[in-house]
Amino acid sequence: MSDDDPIELREWPDDDRDDRPSAWERRQRVIRWVALVALIGMLVPTTLSTVAVARTTAEKSCRLAVDAVASERTPSRVSFELLSLEAVGWTCYAQTAGGDVLIALLGVIPGEPRLVPQTQRS
Numbered sequence: 001m002s003d004d005d006p007i008e009l010r011e012w013p014d015d016d017r018d019d020r021p022s023a024w025e026r027r028q029r030v031i032r033w034v035a036l037v038a039l040i041g042m043l044v045p046t047t048l049s050t051v052a053v054a055r056t057t058a059e060k061s062c063r064l065a066v067d068a069v070a071s072e073r074t075p076s077r078v079s080f081e082l083l084s085l086e087a088v089g090w091t092c093y094a095q096t097a098g099g100d101v102l103i104a105l106l107g108v109i110p111g112e113p114r115l116v117p118q119t120q121r122s
Contacts, residue, residue, distance in 0.1 A: 054090070055080075058110035062092035065104040065113035070094050078106070 021029075058078040066076040075095040081087055090106035092113060104113035 054110055058090040058092070058106050061106055061110050061113045062090075062104065065092050065115055066094045069103055069115065076103070078110075 055078070058080075059076075062076045062078045066074055077093050077095060077100070078090055079093070080090055084091075087102075087105050089108035090110045091102060092104040092106055093100040094103050104115050106113055
């Protein structure tokens with residue numbers, strides 16, 4: 001401080017609160033957390049409902065594919081696979097006494113079943 005400053009400023013005691021963030025910084029931090037919680041609150045239900053709709057669609061498509069290939073009494077199951085290079089996405093299996101048999105590849109967004117040729121079924 002210079003000598004031109006008023007006496008009130010020259011004798012102002014050092015305040016220990018200088019290390020604390022200002023009110024604007026605190027408000028900005030609160031706004032960021034509220035925005036993050038709101039974003040998560042919007043994304044989680046949307047993601048869950050999208051997965052539920054995709055699973056339902058995959059189950060119905062799988063049932064159609066199994067009915068076309070096997071009898072109507074043959075149980076079916078769908079699964080979402082990421083590790084298989086040739087079948088990334090929803091896959092349809094018929095459950096038999098000998099194990100699961102791959103029936104159709106439904107893709108990431110399930111739709112019309114693409115039936116696996118008879119030679120590739122195991």
